[in-house]
Amino acid sequence: xxxxxxxxxxxxxxxxxxxxxxxxxxxxxxxxxxxxxxxxxxxxxxxxxxxxxxxxxxxxxxxxxxxxxxxxxxxxxxxxxxxxxxxxxxxxxxxxxxxxxxxxxxxxxxxxxxxxxxxxxxxxxxxxxxxxxxxxxxxxxxxxxxxxxxxxxxxxxxxxxxxxxxxxxxxxxxxxxxxxxxxxxxxxxxxxxxxxxxxxxxxxxxxxxxxxxxx
Ligand SMILES: N[C@@H](CCC(=O)N[C@@H](CS)C(=O)NCC(=O)O)C(=O)O
Numbered sequence: 001x002x003x004x005x006x007x008x009x010x011x012x013x014x015x016x017x018x019x020x021x022x023x024x025x026x027x028x029x030x031x032x033x034x035x036x037x038x039x040x041x042x043x044x045x046x047x048x049x050x051x052x053x054x055x056x057x058x059x060x061x062x063x064x065x066x067x068x069x070x071x072x073x074x075x076x077x078x079x080x081x082x083x084x085x086x087x088x089x090x091x092x093x094x095x096x097x098x099x100x101x102x103x104x105x106x107x108x109x110x111x112x113x114x115x116x117x118x119x120x121x122x123x124x125x126x127x128x129x130x131x132x133x134x135x136x137x138x139x140x141x142x143x144x145x146x147x148x149x150x151x152x153x154x155x156x157x158x159x160x161x162x163x164x165x166x167x168x169x170x171x172x173x174x175x176x177x178x179x180x181x182x183x184x185x186x187x188x189x190x191x192x193x194x195x196x197x198x199x200x201x202x203x204x205x206x207x208x209x210x211x212x213x214x215x
Contacts, residue, residue, distance in 0.1 A: 001028035003069075004047045004055040006035045008200035010210045012113040012164035014054040015196060017069040020160040022192035024077045034205045067101050070157045082156045093151070093158040096138055100161045107131045111168045112210035115200035121215025122172040135165055136176050143179040149186045163187050172212075 003021060005014030021028055033043040033053055044051045049064050056063040056072065063069050074082035084090045106127040124132060142151040142158075150159045166187035169176060176184070187193055 001026060002031050002057040003028050004031040004033060004053055004057070006033055006053040007203055007205055007207065008032075008196055009116050009203050009205070010113055010207050011035065011053060012108070012167075013052075013066045015113070015164050015167075016066045016160045017054050017056065017073065019163055019190070019192045019196065020070050020073050020082065020157060022195065023155060023160070023190070024073060024080045024082070026073065026077070034203075036207050037205065067097060067161070070097075070160060074157055081154055084152045084156065089146075089152050092142070093156065096142065096151070096158050097161045099138070100165070104131050104135065104165075107135070107165070107168065110212075111172050112212065113164050113167055114171050114210055114212070115167055115197050116203075117171065119172050119212050119214055122174070122212065123215065124172075124174070132169075132174060132176075135162075135169075136180055139180040139183055140177060143183055148179065148182065151183065155190070159187065163190075163193060167193075 001021075003014075003018055005011055005018055008015075018030070031047060033040060033047065035053075041051075044053075047057075048055045049062060052064070054066050054069060056069045058072075063072055070082075074080070084093055106125075110125065110128050111122075139151065139162075146153040150156065151162070152158060166184040168174075169184060170188065188197075
């Protein structure tokens with residue numbers, strides 16, 4: 001299998017399936033396409049039908065969307081328990097993933113993922129604050145129902161889908177309630193996340209729009 005991704009530092013959609021695949025122990029090769037570089041267009045043309053990352057190549061199968069890749073891994077490694085056993089929990093986790101996949105556009109635009117640094121003095125604007133509050137509500141509800149340490153008890157697709165949010169909240173120094181803080185700490189301590197951050201630190205590309213200035 002080959003997983004085509006963007007920059008470790010900035011590509012939050014790439015991070016999600018990559019973490020899940022590392023977590024499960026899938027044997028795969030990473031193809032990295034640095035975004036906004038001279039050869040990005042040609043590389044996307046070669047590997048990515050929708051000209052976006054991530055893309056999974058598994059033999060003849062080409063899957064061009066982060067959530068679809070996570071679903072495929074959860075199906076193929078069904079023993080890994082990447083979705084909750086109980087139908088109601090599974091449905092709630094899927095609703096959270098769908099909300100993440102389709103929403104939080106202010107958080108995504110104004111708090112770009114940046115695994116290489118922290119930003120001091122960041123103050124979210126009102127739209128971003130409203131979305132952060134919604135994220136916290138989702139985390140607190142899931143964690144209080146499951147008892148943690150992961151959103152639905154054990155690590156699953158939903159934790160991988162929200163892992164870049166844990167990264168962003170840390171980068172921008174956003175304070176959240178205790179249960180959410182503990183979940184963020186668990187995400188940052190996950191071996192796959194530690195490896196991703198190390199690979200990010202090894203990168204040298206800088207994408208200026210994703211570099212928010214300290215206040
Ligand atoms: N819905 C897609 C979104 C993927 C996406 O927006 N990827 C960004 C990088 S994180 C990208 O490929 N940008 C390059 C471009 O649009 O030219 C998914 O979830 O996989």
